[in-house]
Amino acid sequence: MSSLLELRNVSMIFEQKSGLFGKPTPIPAMTDIQLSFEPGEILALVGESGCGKTTLGKLVTGLHKPTKGQLLFQGKDVWDMNKAEFSEYRQSVQLVQQDSYAALNPMRTIFQSLSDPIVQNNLVRSRKEAYDQVCVLLNTVGLTPPEQFIEKYPHQMSGGQRQRVLLARAISLKPKLIVADEPVSMIDVSLRMAILRLMSVLNKNLGIAFIYITHDLSTARYIAQNGKMAVMYLGKIVEQGSVHEVLAAPRHPYLQALLSAVPVPNPRIAKAKRELPLKSLDMPSISNPPSGCSFHPRCLYASQTCEQTAPSLMPSGKTIVSCHHVEKVPQWTISTAN
Numbered sequence: 001m002s003s004l005l006e007l008r009n010v011s012m013i014f015e016q017k018s019g020l021f022g023k024p025t026p027i028p029a030m031t032d033i034q035l036s037f038e039p040g041e042i043l044a045l046v047g048e049s050g051c052g053k054t055t056l057g058k059l060v061t062g063l064h065k066p067t068k069g070q071l072l073f074q075g076k077d078v079w080d081m082n083k084a085e086f087s088e089y090r091q092s093v094q095l096v097q098q099d100s101y102a103a104l105n106p107m108r109t110i111f112q113s114l115s116d117p118i119v120q121n122n123l124v125r126s127r128k129e130a131y132d133q134v135c136v137l138l139n140t141v142g143l144t145p146p147e148q149f150i151e152k153y154p155h156q157m158s159g160g161q162r163q164r165v166l167l168a169r170a171i172s173l174k175p176k177l178i179v180a181d182e183p184v185s186m187i188d189v190s191l192r193m194a195i196l197r198l199m200s201v202l203n204k205n206l207g208i209a210f211i212y213i214t215h216d217l218s219t220a221r222y223i224a225q226n227g228k229m230a231v232m233y234l235g236k237i238v239e240q241g242s243v244h245e246v247l248a249a250p251r252h253p254y255l256q257a258l259l260s261a262v263p264v265p266n267p268r269i270a271k272a273k274r275e276l277p278l279k280s281l282d283m284p285s286i287s288n289p290p291s292g293c294s295f296h297p298r299c300l301y302a303s304q305t306c307e308q309t310a311p312s313l314m315p316s317g318k319t320i321v322s323c324h325h326v327e328k329v330p331q332w333t334i335s336t337a338n
């Protein structure tokens, strides 16, 4: 049986223009990505700013066409689909973006914003049906009573409420997968857990798969506690597996460094926390990535092989890791960081 969605050796290389007559610079935002998602699954995609997470999200939702490789939806190449198949795919895979203010038209009420997609996709036949359906959607995302929100404009709502509206709009077309790109990074810390909890409820109750894109390991751990995690570095996946396995025994030196950088609330432990296991804190530019393994200039275990040859993702323990010297990298445990 085919997966819900699969990326087969997908690359996305942008061309950045330099001046009117300058030669464009290639930006390899994603390189040879292999990923698959099953129905109802949650994948947390983590990595630092600029490593290609948003590009991957946009590609999965059909907003970018890969420069290499295939994106398969239920076994069919998205970019070989006919019009009807492509429109079913676009309806089934929805994107929820970080900036809820920018994602909603400030001149339209919540009713207008939420009824448009369901009317355009013939999911309702009258204004009354549209009104009732929007009320159901608002109830589902916890904006109750719906009458209190339905005629509001985006600027009359809080960031957390607007993010709920975006989730309501995403589920209105009965998607199979939602790509949530940093959905809580622009809202108050106190409201973040509620939005993450809502996504878990939508996953459990409606069976919607999620790709949760973030740079924050703790929210990734929370949302994908029974799911998968993929860690990106400069356009590539460096480690992937079940969240539990990846975080309990991370194998890639980059992921070990990311975990060591997570702040510890206990000052005694924080003080004792060792130096970050990195040669350099500077992230190389994605437009001029290092040769071989792109992590080698920062890696404590790098050798000549790493400078010359890019490693492939290979099974190591219970996860898959892209590192020539994974056997040499010490096991990382909570006490290593503490």
Ligand SMILES: Nc1ncnc2c1ncn2[C@@H]1O[C@H](COP(=O)(O)OP(=O)(O)OP(=O)(O)O)[C@@H](O)[C@H]1O
Residues within 6 Å of the ligand: 014, 015, 016, 027, 029, 047, 048, 049, 050, 051, 052, 053, 054, 055, 056, 215, 286, 287
């Ligand atoms: N349309 C585009 N044209 C040219 N370059 C682009 C385009 N979109 C993204 N990039 C570049 O691709 C690289 C990856 O960007 P992307 O937004 O995917 O990273 P990210 O991990 O999501 O970062 P952030 O968390 O800061 O959003 C960056 O160097 C970015 O400047």
